[in-house]
Amino acid sequence: MVVVGASLAGLRAVETLRQAGYDGRLTLVGAERGLPYDRPPLSKQVLKGDWEPDRIVLRESDRWDELDLDLRLGRDATSLDLTERSVELDGGERVGFDGLIVATGARPRLLPGTPELDGIHTLRTLDDCLTLRAAFEAMPRVVVVGAGFIGAEVAATASQRGLDVTLLEALPVPLARGLGEEMGRACGALHRDHGVDLRCGVGVEGLEGDGRVERVRLSDGSAVDADVIVVGVGVAPVTGWLASSGLAIEDGVVCDATCAASAPGIYAAGDVARWDNPLFGRSMRVEHWTNATEQATAAARNLLAGPAAAEPFAPVPFFWSDQYDTKIQYVGAAEPGDLVRVVHGSVEDRKFVALYGRDGRLTAALAFSMPRLLMGYRRLLADRATWDDALALAAS
Ligand SMILES: Cc1cc2nc3c(=O)[nH]c(=O)nc-3n(C[C@H](O)[C@H](O)[C@H](O)COP(=O)(O)OP(=O)(O)OC[C@H]3O[C@@H](n4cnc5c(N)ncnc54)[C@H](O)[C@@H]3O)c2cc1C
Known part of the structure; x- marks a missing residue:
């Protein structure tokens, strides 16, 4: 084999x-x-x-x-x-x-037409990480392009290291594709409250510099000065x-x-x-x-x-992301446009569970720093529970 x-x-x-x-x-x-x-x-x-x-x-x-x-x-x-x-x-x-x-x-995907300049990074391997970590030692101004999970985590870590961080996102809020607008906004607030300059709804027109990257030119005509750029636009x-x-x-x-x-x-x-x-x-x-x-x-x-005895792989997808002191966890597979309802805690306190649903079915659940409660919804998703089953669990 x-x-x-x-x-x-x-x-x-x-x-x-x-x-x-x-x-x-x-x-x-x-x-x-x-x-x-x-x-x-x-x-x-x-x-x-x-x-x-x-x-x-x-x-x-x-x-x-x-x-x-x-x-x-x-x-x-x-x-x-x-x-x-x-x-x-x-x-x-x-x-x-x-x-x-x-x-x-x-x-990692790259930005189209990325120039050959020092100071532009992606993050996938240990070598990538150690190179970026060494670059952070010089206390650079960091621009992270893309506020997906990797970009958001890099922004959080750089900010926790005391660096000046700008986080750019082309969509109206971070993580909109995975979590929807409302929950994406909650992630955005997390970064802003920690001093990250989060700019949403702006595209990157170009990365400029002379040998080394010096600035990011944006689609709204503005520019952000940068010593280090981390491109996190997906894989x-x-x-x-x-x-x-x-x-x-x-x-x-x-x-x-x-x-x-x-x-x-x-x-x-x-x-x-x-x-x-x-x-x-x-x-x-x-x-x-x-x-x-x-x-x-x-x-x-x-x-x-062998094919005759092979069993279907039918998991409830799960992931976590740690940003600052918030543990974000998600189970299921919501799609854009799914109904979203907070059923435990509150978004303002950054401690909550939100459910996602479509056509009377529970499709996903998201938790900010409420790990134990989330797992109950994972079981419901595995059992193809209805939206009403999920609300009944939330009320119980
Ligand atoms: C920085 C970072 C943080 C993450 N944080 C989280 C998290 O908090 N929570 C979470 O749920 N997930 C997280 N993930 C995602 C998770 O790590 C990945 O889903 C996981 O690593 C996927 O494993 P894999 O083995 O499928 O692929 P990979 O880890 O990508 O490994 C594939 C391997 O195949 C090798 N390879 C590729 N092509 C060839 C070839 N032609 N010949 C030989 N070898 C080849 C590659 O070099 C690589 O070593 C994170 C990922 C990254 C990069």
């Missing part, structure tokens, strides 16, 4: 294959040189300077031997041959497989190496409900996988930690079980 992508999903896939009794040859290919590490602290504790990189390893180095892997780190898979059933690595070596799990994750699934293979790709590796891709014996998991989630009756690609671990486990089990 071969697993491509040696990070969270790839590691969970090989661990599951071994735990489930697979004792044949198992190759794990990963483009990054070091052992897999956890990404969430890269925008939080490590960037802030509270943790060093040794705190974020996903599996201690003395526990790798027991997995008995053919480990290829620092190697890129460059193509997939479905006829020969092999993966080609950089340098031309081909590794044959009977089963394959694709776990190549996602990569794209890493599927380029599969482009010529014939495997179905559409904003991710297209999978059925069991995480099986469009060719036999090939599965995908984590940020790169787009699959039919039967619980929500639609195709989704989830870019969050819990999904990467759960989906990798499901994909590995289904690969071993």
Whole structure:
């Protein structure tokens, strides 16, 4: 068997294959040189300077031997041959497989026409984080482009480090696509109250400077001076190496409900996988930690079980985001236009649970610093509860 992508999903896939009794040859290919590490602290504790990189390893180095892997780190898979059933690595070596799990994750998108200037950063890898952390040492003026989760967390961390931070968002409020306008406004208030200059509804026209970035020119004609720019405008699934293979790709590796891709014996998991989630009756690609671990486990089990015994992967998506001292948690999969109602606490106090609903069904729940209450709604979502069931739980 071969697993491509040696990070969270790839590691969970090989661990599951071994735990489930697979004792044949198992190759794990990963483009990054070091052992897999956890990404969430890269925008939080490590960037802030509270943790060093040794705190974020996903599996201690003395526990790798027991997995008995053919480990290829620092190697890129460059193509997939479905006829020969092999993966080609950089340098031309081909590794044959009977089963394959694709776990190549996602990569930050760039702003179109980004100039070659020092001081422009994205954040995905430990190297990215350490470079940015070192840049923060000089107390630069920071502009974060994009107030999605990564951008918002970087802005929060930079502000907590005492830096002068401007956070730019093209939409009317931060996180509008994921959380809707009302809850996005609550996130925006969090940043403004911590002294971040949040500017919404403005696009970036260009990044300017001479050798180093000096300012961001905005669509409203204004400009913001900057020493460091962090671009957080989303990620794209890493599927380029599969482009010529014939495997179905559409904003991710297209999978059925069991995480099986469009060719036999090939599965995908984590940020790169787009699959039919039967619980929500639609195709989704989830870019969050819990999904990467759960989906990798499901994909590995289904690969071993074979198509006849494979089980649908039907999770309630979950994510968290830490910004300042607020823990934001979200379960479910709301869509733009869903009904939103705060059922516990209050938005003003930054301690609340809000429910999302559509067509009489509960679709998601969001909590600011109320973790325990949220989990009750996760169970309701798993049971396809109605909106009224959710309101009854809230009232109980
Ligand atoms: C800064 C940051 C903070 C985050 N914070 C949170 C959070 O608070 N909460 C939350 O729920 N989620 C968070 N996430 C998201 C979470 O970390 C991801 O969902 C998770 O890492 C996805 O795991 P993955 O294994 O699918 O992909 P990745 O972690 O992207 O790993 C894919 C691996 O595949 C490798 N690869 C790519 N192409 C190839 C190739 N051709 N050949 C070989 N190897 C290849 C890559 O180098 C990479 O190591 C955060 C992510 C980041 C970047």
